[in-house]
Amino acid sequence: MNISWRCTDSCFTLRFDSRVKTLSTAILNGGLQTVSSFLNLKVDENFEGKKTVFPPPQQTLADEAAALGLETPAAGMMTAASMRSFQFAYRSLGSINVYCFLTSGLSNALAAGDPGEFMPSQMYRSAETNRFGTINIVVGTDCRLTDSALAEVLLVVAEAK
Numbered sequence: 001m002n003i004s005w006r007c008t009d010s011c012f013t014l015r016f017d018s019r020v021k022t023l024s025t026a027i028l029n030g031g032l033q034t035v036s037s038f039l040n041l042k043v044d045e046n047f048e049g050k051k052t053v054f055p056p057p058q059q060t061l062a063d064e065a066a067a068l069g070l071e072t073p074a075a076g077m078m079t080a081a082s083m084r085s086f087q088f089a090y091r092s093l094g095s096i097n098v099y100c101f102l103t104s105g106l107s108n109a110l111a112a113g114d115p116g117e118f119m120p121s122q123m124y125r126s127a128e129t130n131r132f133g134t135i136n137i138v139v140g141t142d143c144r145l146t147d148s149a150l151a152e153v154l155l156v157v158a159e160a161k
Helices: 057-067 127-131 147-160
Strands: 003-007 011-024 031-042 074-079 087-093 096-104 135-141
Touching: 011 074, 011 096, 011 147, 031 057, 031 135, 057 074, 135 147
Parallel strands: 031 074
Antiparallel strands: 003 011, 011 031, 087 096, 096 135
16 A cells, blocks of 8 residues: 655645545544545634634535545544644554654643543633644554454554554
8 A cells, every 4th residue: 555645734635545444533534434535634723712603624624625636535634733743654564564644732731640621611712722732643554454453553542642
């Protein structure tokens, strides 16, 4: 499997030379899917609540994927993190290849079990919301994985996150 990727100020995209089976929390085509491409879209922060009407996130992602000429079906995620945080890693062992792409906003770095500070009632009104962050991770391999193995990979990535 060949993957091409591109990162700009507004997104990073992945294009696969053939459809790939995925298990994800993506907003667009999440869950257990088979996709041809992937989009991680930078969206504006709205912590001050200046904007109150938004198109559905799935529509925003689908429209942007189409504008970028991504092959369908595409999976898509959103982040307010800067695309300058984009990282790529690749490892190979024999005939096994593994890759990882990510963006991260670490202004709200906490570990599992730390007290949460999120207060939904203040989400659009508090300067504290500037501390929230996102980590979007895409991990893949050219190995054929069972659905159970995909679930295990998702767990490992979530634990690492």
